[in-house]
Amino acid sequence: MYYHLYREEILYIKPVYIVGRGNCTEVLTVLGRYEYGERIETICGKIFKEFAIDRKAQKKNIKKKYFDDNKRHNLLPVILEDKFVYVCVKLREKTINNDSAYGLIEVDRISKVDDGDETSIVLSDGKAIRCYCDSTNVACKIQKAKRIKYDLIKN
Numbered sequence: 001m002y003y004h005l006y007r008e009e010i011l012y013i014k015p016v017y018i019v020g021r022g023n024c025t026e027v028l029t030v031l032g033r034y035e036y037g038e039r040i041e042t043i044c045g046k047i048f049k050e051f052a053i054d055r056k057a058q059k060k061n062i063k064k065k066y067f068d069d070n071k072r073h074n075l076l077p078v079i080l081e082d083k084f085v086y087v088c089v090k091l092r093e094k095t096i097n098n099d100s101a102y103g104l105i106e107v108d109r110i111s112k113v114d115d116g117d118e119t120s121i122v123l124s125d126g127k128a129i130r131c132y133c134d135s136t137n138v139a140c141k142i143q144k145a146k147r148i149k150y151d152l153i154k155n
Contacts, residue, residue: 009084010047011109012129014091015040015100023100040100044078051080066148077145078104085149087141089121090132105129107145113138 008029016035018024025043027034036043048055055078062076078086086104094101105121114120115135120128131138 010080010086010104010106011123012103012105013040013044013047013086014103014129016092017095025100040103044104047080053080062148066144075102075141077107077141077148079148079152082152084108085145085152087138087145089138089141091129093132101132107142107149110142113142 008031011028011030012026014026014028016024016026018035018037021037023039025036025038025040027036027043044055058079059076062079075088077088080086085107087107087110088102088104090101091103092101105123109123109125110121111124112122113131113135114122114128119131119133119135119138121131121138122128
């Protein structure tokens, strides 16, 4: 079912709520937009499995290499195939406890962060995605993700 996502470049993975279906996931790739009736954690887990990624080990390595402090860093960038790095940002408000609110956006596809009435992330194709984080926080996450991407390309 998710094999096509392995073959396509994923631009973003976003949690959405659809009335009558509940928590769902929207995935935008270079070839099109897909909607799944499963939570974002389930979709990401299946994508990590297809890419043979141990997310716990990846988080541990990122924390060890890029974060010196002992603070909790749960919303770390996600790396797929050493060429796609995704920023984890809050893309919707939680409606209940244990609700999915955070999504992933490919760092190379982000052109800018708009801080108008609402914070939004503008992709390179001009599409704006509303973000529920502070623009400074989003910019910091993007900068860290770009640093990781640079290190991957350099090596």
